[in-house]
Amino acid sequence: MTQMLLNQLRQICGDANVLTHDDPATDLSPWEQDWRKRVRGRALAVVRPGNTEQVAAVVKACGAAGTSIVPQGGNTGLVVGGVPDDSGRQIVLSMTRMNAVRAMDPANLTITVEAGCVLQNLQAAAEAAGFLFPLSLGAEGSCTIGGNLGTNAGGTQVVRYGNTRELCLGLEVVTAQGEIWHGLTGLRKDNTGYDLRNLMIGSEGTLGIITAATMKLYPQPAAQLTAWAAVPSMEAAVQLLGLAHQRLGPGLTGFEVMGQFALSLVDKHFSHLRVPLWQNNPWCVLLENSDSENEQHARNQFEALLEAAMDCGCVSDAVVAESLTQAKGLWHIRESITLAQVQEGLNIKHDISIPVSRIPTFVAETDALLAREVPGVRMVDFGHLGDGNLHYNVQAPEGVDGQAFLRDNEDRVNTLVFDQVAKFNGSISAEHGVGELKVGKLPLYKDPAALAMMRAVKQALDPQNILNPGRVLT
Numbered sequence: 001m002t003q004m005l006l007n008q009l010r011q012i013c014g015d016a017n018v019l020t021h022d023d024p025a026t027d028l029s030p031w032e033q034d035w036r037k038r039v040r041g042r043a044l045a046v047v048r049p050g051n052t053e054q055v056a057a058v059v060k061a062c063g064a065a066g067t068s069i070v071p072q073g074g075n076t077g078l079v080v081g082g083v084p085d086d087s088g089r090q091i092v093l094s095m096t097r098m099n100a101v102r103a104m105d106p107a108n109l110t111i112t113v114e115a116g117c118v119l120q121n122l123q124a125a126a127e128a129a130g131f132l133f134p135l136s137l138g139a140e141g142s143c144t145i146g147g148n149l150g151t152n153a154g155g156t157q158v159v160r161y162g163n164t165r166e167l168c169l170g171l172e173v174v175t176a177q178g179e180i181w182h183g184l185t186g187l188r189k190d191n192t193g194y195d196l197r198n199l200m201i202g203s204e205g206t207l208g209i210i211t212a213a214t215m216k217l218y219p220q221p222a223a224q225l226t227a228w229a230a231v232p233s234m235e236a237a238v239q240l241l242g243l244a245h246q247r248l249g250p251g252l253t254g255f256e257v258m259g260q261f262a263l264s265l266v267d268k269h270f271s272h273l274r275v276p277l278w279q280n281n282p283w284c285v286l287l288e289n290s291d292s293e294n295e296q297h298a299r300n301q302f303e304a305l306l307e308a309a310m311d312c313g314c315v316s317d318a319v320v321a322e323s324l325t326q327a328k329g330l331w332h333i334r335e336s337i338t339l340a341q342v343q344e345g346l347n348i349k350h351d352i353s354i355p356v357s358r359i360p361t362f363v364a365e366t367d368a369l370l371a372r373e374v375p376g377v378r379m380v381d382f383g384h385l386g387d388g389n390l391h392y393n394v395q396a397p398e399g400v401d402g403q404a405f406l407r408d409n410e411d412r413v414n415t416l417v418f419d420q421v422a423k424f425n426g427s428i429s430a431e432h433g434v435g436e437l438k439v440g441k442l443p444l445y446k447d448p449a450a451l452a453m454m455r456a457v458k459q460a461l462d463p464q465n466i467l468n469p470g471r472v473l474t
Contacts (some may be wrong), residue, residue, distance in 0.1 A: 005065040009091075009252030011049050011055045017048040017097070031092045034083045035076050039436075043070075046092045052172060052180055052211040055093070058177030059209065059466075062091055068466045069093050070203035073116065073147030076139040078349065080433030081204045081471050082147065093165070095146050098211060101125050110169060110186040112214045115146025115150055122215070125443065131217040134161040138335045146210045152202035152429030153472035156334075157220075159386030160195065160253040161218070162289070163431065165201045170214035173200055176207075176462035186214040187231045196235070199457070204433050205468040223295035224253075224303055226288050226327035229309070229318040230281035232471040235287050236314035239355065242288060243314070247305040255386030257336050261395075262382045265340035266333055273333050277317055285385070286334050336383050346402025347380065348394040348413050353430035354420050356388045363390075366420045370394065373416060374409055389430040392417065418445055434472045442472070 010018045019026050033040045038198040044067065044255045062069050071093045072082045084090040095116040106129065113122055119140040123348030125211035128141035135148060137155035147153075148164045149171070162166060170184040173196075183197060200208050237257050245253045246437075277284055291298035294363035302320055321327035323346045341347050354362050363381060370377050383390040394413050396405035418428050419442060428439055428445050443451060451473075458465075458473055 001065060004068060004468070005061060006045060008061045009045065010059060012061065013047055013049050013056050017050070019046040019048075020044070024200045027176055028062065031075065032070060032083055034080050037080060037140050039080045039083060039088050040089070040240060042088040043084040043092045044089050046094055048094045050097045050099045050147075051172065052098075055095075055098075055209055055211055056178045058091070058093060059174055060144075061176060062118075063464060063466055064178065065284045066442055066464065066466070067091055067415055069209075070468055071095065071146070071150070071209050073119065073150070073402050074139065074142040074341050075163030076143040077147065077151060077435060078150075078351070078432045079337055079429070079435030079437040081151070081433050081437075081468070085374070085470065093209065095144065095209075095211070096299045099144075102212060104129055105186060106131075106216075106217075108113055108186050108411065109217045110182055111217055112186070113145055113151075113168075114145060114212045117145050119143050119145060119148060126217055127220070128130055129217075130220060132220050133167075133215065133217060135167055135384050138338060142448065144409070145213055145215070149201050149213055150204050150208050151433035152431065154384060154387070154389060156254050156256060156384065156458040157253050157390070158290075158333075158384055158431075160250060165198060168197065168201060169216060171197050171210055172212035173208040173210055176464065176467050179209070181209075184212060184214045202433070204435065204472050206458060206472050207447045207467065209467070219292075221290035222293055223291040223298040224288065224290070225252075225323040226297070226330050227306065228301055228321075228330050229285045229287065229306065229315045230277040231285055231314060232281070232316055233281045234283060234363050237283055238356060238360060240285060240309050240315040241385060244305060245313075247293055247308065248289050251287050251289050251301065252287070254286065254388070255384070256286040257382060257385040257390075258284050258334060258337065259379065259381035261283075261378055261464050262337045262380045263333070264341075265344050265380065266336050269343040270336050273329070273336060275333050276319055281316060286330060322353065329339060334363065334382075337380070338391075341395065342381055345396060346406055348410050350392040350394070350428075351389070351430050351432040352392055352417070352426055352428060353387075353389045354421065354424050354426040356385065358426075360388065361386065362420060362424045362426070363392075367390070369416060369420065370413065374413060376400070377413075380388055384431075388426075412443065421445070436471055439471060439474055451457060 031046045098114040099116040134157045169186045174182045267275045306318045378395040380393040
């Protein structure tokens with residue numbers, strides 16, 4: 001049966017696009033190991049379809065054989081949602097060959113791309129046509145729009161433009177039965193029944209396989225300025241956010257908060273980046289102002305905001321980037337926190353969301369709780385304060401082996417943090433998804449009625465459970 005399926009897949013996609021362990025010259029580790037290198041599975045084969053019809057044919061063949069499928073984009077996920085298990089019986093469906101820009105509609109302000117289109121290439125295509133595609137995140141040079149949609153990725157401009165879900169107007173999807181849903185309409189209004197588009201977005205490939213998407217475009221801003229501000233407390237950061245909303249309105253497109261220890265890791269491991277203002281301040285904030293008028297107008301707005309913030313004591317010092325190069329340098333510091341953590345050693349990552357007004361109390365309480373329960377831990381707090389999303393990461397005590405720290409403490413630390421998240425009416429996954437990493441925790445923190453509805457949807461759309469089983473739901 002296995003050989004028969006592999007032969008079918010080769011007939012569908014071509015011999016060169018069905019990779020197996022039978023060929024000693026083929027290394028499947030790029031598809032079998034997750035980005036954080038915490039899990040290594042073993043696939044029956046890596047299949048690389050070239051068009052939607054091939055995806056549909058692959059799904060039908062796998063369904064007939066009872067073989068499960070793991071859809072994969074750029075394999076940059078952080079919750080082990082896009083790699084196979086260790087059974088050697090799953091197909092990894094790599095979408096990277098399906099990377100074309102299919103169409104652009106300037107009047108409708110939309111662009112239609114295939115699921116394997118790298119996010120950075122989508123941004124570049126939009127820019128070349130004089131538009132902005134605002135989704136921006138650290139992995140944009142390798143993540144794909146299909147993966148962004150599958151996890152409903154967020155990034156640094158959510159405060160203005162929303163998550164990937166808010167940027168999508170239509171989908172093309174292959175169902176678990178191998179049928180193709182042609183939903184690339186680009187309509188902003190369509191009340192003809194259930195919202196299947198939003199059902200698929202964020203489902204992590206468990207309900208259908210996204211093969212293409214129609215995404216929103218925006219006019220390029222006339223000016224974009226970046227400021228870096230030191231703040232005396234998390235309460236002051238929240239106060240500054242309120243002022244920025246008031247003074248900048250929709251021009252506020254980015255608002256990131258970074259703790260002192262997080263920035264110290266960047267200074268330690270990437271000293272050439274010259275991190276500003278971090279030594280004597282517990283928190284720093286990175287703000288972006290996108291203006292529809294001109295640079296002088298944007299600068300006047302920024303300077304008035306920062307002056308008001310200093311007058312009320314929520315900002316102690318600040319710098320405004322004087323050039324695009326300086327602005328990119330400040331953003332590069334923010335994006336380097338994750339890489340600095342890798343250099344420092346293994347850590348326990350949390351991608352949580354809390355109502356913005358409650359974040360200061362959450363951080364104070366939970367930092368103290370962890371310090372008491374796990375002496376010596378170092379808190380790497382940073383993230384998208386503008387939309388209430390924190391990357392609340394826990395680094396091993398200095399000098400402690402990271403592997404041993406994770407083995408002895410990860411489950412306990414996760415429980416402590418997630419219990420606190422629940423106490424503050426938050427979510428244990430803000431933008432990374434559930435995957436395999438949090439699937440066992442979800443029943444403890446998700447409303448039982450919601451879980452029952454989710455299981456009913458999964459059973460209805462994928463009764464064989466062949467699409468990414470063991471992810472999101474157990």
